[in-house]
Amino acid sequence: MSEPVKGARKLSSANSPVNAISFLVERMLAGTLNTCTLVRVDEVDPDPDNPRVAVTPLVPQIDGDGNTLAPQSIYDVPYSRVQGxxxxxxxxxxxxxxxxxxxxxxDITTVKLTKSAGQPGSLRTFDQGDALYVGWVLNKTPTVFLELTQDGKVKLVAPAGVDIEGDLRVSGKIDAAGDVVGAGISLSGHDHLSASPGDPTSPPRSAP
Structure with a gap:
């Protein structure tokens, strides 16, 4: 036989009219007014047009005896990107x-579907069904990152390399610790040919 569900009422909740009214007001706020909370990401749908996550709150509710109530997952949650x-x-x-x-x-259901202004989908307010995932905190140390420092420098760490699609223009000098290869020709390992000393040289070619 399953255990009965314990409510949030404490022994002192009904000791006086003031306590009773206070309990009612607190429960009305706690039951209907969600503001923000820490969550764990459970699933990710990175659809470019409708990126979504499923999340689970990390801070559970407790009943009047202090017992933990298992948090439930929240689905179809839009997440933010830095974008303009x-x-x-x-x-x-x-x-x-x-x-x-x-x-x-x-209720933001209509806006989520149409991406334009619209009437709320229901009369609910501050509901967990209208969650938005907007940031990342308390996570592990990154190993791939772009860091902008207060001394005016930019540090890009990408152990697996950097791919650039499009032209690259640099207004300052390039100081490369390794080789630079263009069109298959090594900057530090190519040579030139000439018919005889003093004659014009050929275009650069890979060193034999």
């Missing part, structure tokens, strides 16, 4: 990440 127009910094979350979930004042 068609330009974006894309760092999608992964399962296990910890972040912040905000809960909208009104």
């Amino acid at each position: 127009g068609v330009a974006a910094l894309i760092i999608d979350p992964v399962p296990g990440d910890i972040g912040i979930a905000l809960f909208a004042q009104r």
Whole structure:
């Protein structure tokens, strides 16, 4: 036989009219007014048009006896990217990440579907069903990162390499610790041919 569900009422909740009213007000706020909380990412759908995550709150509710109530997952949660127009910094979350979930004042279902202004889908307010995942906190030390320092420098760490699509223009000098290869020709390991000393040389070619 299953155990009865314990409510949030304490022994002191009904000791006086003041306590009773206070309990009612507190429960009305706690039951209907979600603001923000820390969550764990469980699933990620990085659809470019509708990126979504499923998350689980990390701080559970407790009943009147202090027993923990298991938190339930929240699905279809939009997550944010640093973006303006068609330009974006894309760092999608992964399962296990910890972040912040905000809960909208009104039902945002219509806006999620149409990406334009619209009537709320229901009369609910500050509901967990209207969650937004907006940030990453309390996570492990990154090994791939772009760091902007206060001394005016930019540090890019990418152990697996950097791929650039498009032209690259540099207004200052390039100081490379390793070789630079262009069109298959090594900068530090190529040579030139000439018919005789003093004659014009050929274009650079790979060293034999």
